[in-house]
Amino acid sequence: DVVMTQTPPSLSVAIGQSVSISCKSSQSLVYSDGKTYLHWLLQSPGRSPKRLIYQVSNLGSGVPDRFSGTGSQKDFTLKISRVEAEDLGVYYCAQTTHFPFTFGSGTKLEIK
């Protein structure tokens, strides 16, 4: 199985600051069609996950452009610019290139 390693496990940030979360995979996430199926999700407290970014860098519908994703092959980053209070929760990366689909262990974002 593809292991997704997320760092850091937790972050504490003040409103208005920027943060980055890293996700590294144990195998390349480039599929045979040339696309990279790496996605980012946010699970707010008590809620089901919400997709933020798909295929590395594409913003999901209705997601603020404060969120951005970069990376390739096995190394990916989610950046949140100008953190807002509503951004608190657990962020997960997920790969759907290889079976079984797998998730990172999560990064918990707290607001100072």
Place this chain on the structure above:
Amino acid sequence: QVQLKESGPGLVQPSQTLSLTCTVSGLSLTSNSVSWIRQPPGKGLEWMGVIWSNGGTDYNSAIKSRLSISRDTSKSQVFLKMNSLQTEDTAMYFCARGWYFDFWGPGTMVTVSS
């Protein structure tokens, strides 16, 4: 407006079979796939399996021997059945659209206990 909603028994006895239903609206199961994902209390997400738009399925090999996913397209419902439940199967169970995970249901909590 795409919506998914899980339903199930809430409490299951050890060694019994779990049956869950995901009812979808705003999309057709003949042109969309649906994944099942679970989350034990306080832990991360585990993908369980997917049923594709053509009715084919793929499962997580870790639970493949216990898991079955099926559907009724006329009722817009996807079903999960998992046998030989143990306490470690206690989790929130989610269904989500496809493999892009762009729409999720609110989840249904399943507790395995006697």
